[in-house]
Each structure stands twice: as structure tokens, then as C-alpha cells.
Amino acid sequence: MMPSFSQLRPAIRPSTVRSRRAERRAAAEGPAPKLRVPLSAYVVDCGVYIDGERLPGRWLHDEAIAEVRERGEGFVWIGLHEPDAEQISGVADTFGLHELAVEDAVHAHNRPKLERYDDTMFMVFKTVRYVGHADPTTTNEIVETGEVMAFLGRDFVVTVRHGRYSGLREVRRRLEEDPEQLALGPAAVLHGIADHVVDTYIEVCSQIEDDIDAVEAEVFSPRSMMNPEQIYVMKREVLDLRRAVMPLVGPMRKLSEGYSSLVPHDVRSYFRDVDDHLGGVAEQVAGFNELLTTLVDAVLAKISMRQNNDMRKITAYAGLISVPTMIAGVYGMNFDNMPELHWDFGYPMVLLVIAAICGLLYRNFRQNGWL
Incomplete structure (x- = not known):
């Protein structure tokens, strides 16, 4: 059996109807008067x-x-x-x-x-x-x-x-x-x-x-x-x-x-x-x-002085790192005719030279206050 239209329509609460009537009445009467503060x-x-x-x-x-x-x-x-x-x-x-x-x-x-x-x-x-x-x-x-x-x-x-x-x-x-x-x-x-x-x-x-x-x-x-x-x-x-x-x-x-x-x-x-x-x-x-x-x-x-000190430290460490990087880069080119390439003491000698140069740079940086 098909439901009627009244059964399909949602129920409207009486309180809702009263609130809507109150809203319409308030709109018709205008805004409520402002209470006067003594x-x-x-x-x-x-x-x-x-x-x-x-x-x-x-x-x-x-x-x-x-x-x-x-x-x-x-x-x-x-x-x-x-x-x-x-x-x-x-x-x-x-x-x-x-x-x-x-x-x-x-x-x-x-x-x-x-x-x-x-x-x-x-x-x-x-x-x-x-x-x-x-x-x-x-x-x-x-x-x-x-x-x-x-x-x-x-x-x-x-x-x-x-x-x-x-x-x-x-x-x-x-x-x-x-x-x-x-x-x-x-x-x-x-x-x-x-x-x-x-x-x-x-x-x-x-x-x-x-x-x-x-x-x-x-x-x-x-x-x-x-x-x-x-x-x-x-x-x-x-x-x-x-x-x-x-x-x-x-x-x-x-x-x-x-x-x-x-x-x-x-x-x-x-x-x-x-x-x-x-x-x-x-x-x-x-x-x-x-x-x-x-x-x-x-x-x-x-702050500027602290930044300058940080930059000097970074520069000093970059200088120290550049020495072994440069020497390793030279001897890593894989040419046949390179000085001391087949010398038995070539490798220790290169490490000694790298350590000496880095030590000298580190001492100079320390004396100048960069490290």
C-alpha cells in the first residue's frame, strides 16, 4: 500500500512553528529598544x-x-x-x-x-x-x-x-x-x-x-x-x-x-x-x-661578528681540506709517466707532505684567530 502525502511530509514541531512566528513578529515590529544604562x-x-x-x-x-x-x-x-x-x-x-x-x-x-x-x-x-x-x-x-x-x-x-x-x-x-x-x-x-x-x-x-x-x-x-x-x-x-x-x-x-x-x-x-x-x-x-x-x-x-667568525672557520677548514684534495686529484689522473709513481716510498711520502702542509696551515689559522 502506497503511503499518503501526509505520511511522506516530515513532521513539523509546534515549537518550530512558534519560533518562526516570533521571528516574523519581531521583524515586523523592528529592532528591540536599547536598554538605557543609568x-x-x-x-x-x-x-x-x-x-x-x-x-x-x-x-x-x-x-x-x-x-x-x-x-x-x-x-x-x-x-x-x-x-x-x-x-x-x-x-x-x-x-x-x-x-x-x-x-x-x-x-x-x-x-x-x-x-x-x-x-x-x-x-x-x-x-x-x-x-x-x-x-x-x-x-x-x-x-x-x-x-x-x-x-x-x-x-x-x-x-x-x-x-x-x-x-x-x-x-x-x-x-x-x-x-x-x-x-x-x-x-x-x-x-x-x-x-x-x-x-x-x-x-x-x-x-x-x-x-x-x-x-x-x-x-x-x-x-x-x-x-x-x-x-x-x-x-x-x-x-x-x-x-x-x-x-x-x-x-x-x-x-x-x-x-x-x-x-x-x-x-x-x-x-x-x-x-x-x-x-x-x-x-x-x-x-x-x-x-x-x-x-x-x-x-x-x-651577530655580524659571530657570522664573520663562522665564515673564517669555514674558510680555514676549506683550506685544510683543499690540500689533500688537490694532491689526490693530481695523482689520480692515471698517466703512465708520472714522477715517483712506481717508487716504493711514494705513498708514505705523499701522506707526509699532506700532513706537513695541513699542519702548517692549521698553525697559521690558529695564530690569526681563524680557528
Whole structure:
């Protein structure tokens, strides 16, 4: 008996039918609306400071600035971590931040700089972190970078961080333990951030210096096999550090010389101290770059010298082999009338001549350092 058409058609599961209906309904309704992430998800901390003391309680950014402006004293410090454009727009509207600076704060990847917009300042810092390795001659990354951006006004500081190693929790704690310093206003917070960033530069430079010393000892050890690629990777990491340090020299000099009225005279002396430390770091980083260039040249010269020594050894052994080869070739031509061909002592004499010539060549090669 022939099966019916319904028996030949594969069974369709009800779940499959429902999923297809759901797909058609979703296509007709359009894409699902994107969930709005609250600003609190990006806020690390928000504090109100009056006479260097932090007011108790948790504050929203608009409530905090309203409290400060109602009192007519103090300032707000709000910290954000990698906010998007939609979330930071509320903060920008509340504090009157310039749209170009806000765009830089959202997208990051900026050079260290200092810009002034009407009655606010915007400063970018590059943060660095040393990544330790068991062997400093490895080709892994040794410097990781992040960014800290600060908006400075007369009664507020807004900090925006990018990267895992750009935290300011320790800076906030240290400043809160020093109310006299914090009472100097938002400029004191900017100084604390600058001092923290430059201190990390000094620490990273000290650790890189130890690595470079280890590489230098390895390069100039008698039997080292250092790969120039390893030094090049370290040179590239030093270049990342240089990109963080060098562009910051100019902005720090401006802050120490009275770039804006937002930085009072009492705080400028602190910035001069940071500027002095930053100058020392800049000189140290420039020295690292020159020293690594010298080490790369030394490794290449060492490789070239090793290749020359190998070629001289090969040439010397080829000269030694050519003597018996030439003599054996002459006496292997099978002519009837050849000197000493039928002499009883011809064979020992040829071996003796070969040994004497080879011994003489070997002594000369040894004296000249070819073997």
C-alpha cells in the first residue's frame, strides 16, 4: 500500500512553528529598544567638600552642585569610569562642560594636553603601569597605558577614567586625609591627580631601568645569544612611556606659571614640584631610548661578528681540506709517466707532505684567530 502525502511530509514541531512566528513578529515590529544604562553605573564616587571636609551621605551630581552653590563655598568631585556619550551628557549639561572636551572624554585615545574653555579647564593625563615578567628579555608587553581626564571649574572637578589601571581611589583617600590641602579647592584635586600620575611614571621608570640593566648585562656577556627583537619590543614599550611623559611637560609648565585663575597662587608651588619631577622623568625616558638604540646596534654588531667568525672557520677548514684534495686529484689522473709513481716510498711520502702542509696551515689559522 502506497503511503499518503501526509505520511511522506516530515513532521513539523509546534515549537518550530512558534519560533518562526516570533521571528516574523519581531521583524515586523523592528529592532528591540536599547536598554538605557543609568548614570550611576558609570559613577565611581561623588563627594561634596566644604572647607576640606567631605559632607556625609551619597550625592547625585545635580544635587551635589546645587548644595555647593546654595552654600556659596566648597566644591564637588565626581568620578566617572568609561561613560558613553549619552550618559555623560547629563553631567555636561549640569556643569556646563564644553562639547569638544566632552567628546574627547568619551572617545579617549588623546595626547596629554591642557585646554581652556571659558571658565573651565580640561586636562588629559596618560597613566602607565608596569607589567612584571620573570625574564626581562621576553618579548611581551611591559607597559600598559590608560587615561585620566579632568574637567576643572570654580566649584567642581569631574574626572573621567579609561583603562583598568587608572584608578584615583588612593588619590581621593589621601586628599581626604589632608583637609588643609583639600581646602585649597578644585585645583588641589588636579594637583593630586598630576602628582599621582607622575609618581607612577617614576616607579615605572625605575622598574624599566632594572630591566634595561639586565638586558645590557646579557648583551655584553661573552656567550650570550640575545635576539634584537627582544630589545626592539622593550624600545617600543619605552616609546609608549615617552608618549605619555613628553607631551605632559608643556601643560605642567603652564600650570606652574599661572595659566589660569582656576589655579590659585598657593597651588602653583605644588605644580612646580610636580613639574620638576616630570622633567627628571622626561630626561630618564630619553636616556632609555638612546641606550636601547645603542644596545640594538651592539647586538647587531655582535651577530655580524659571530657570522664573520663562522665564515673564517669555514674558510680555514676549506683550506685544510683543499690540500689533500688537490694532491689526490693530481695523482689520480692515471698517466703512465708520472714522477715517483712506481717508487716504493711514494705513498708514505705523499701522506707526509699532506700532513706537513695541513699542519702548517692549521698553525697559521690558529695564530690569526681563524680557528
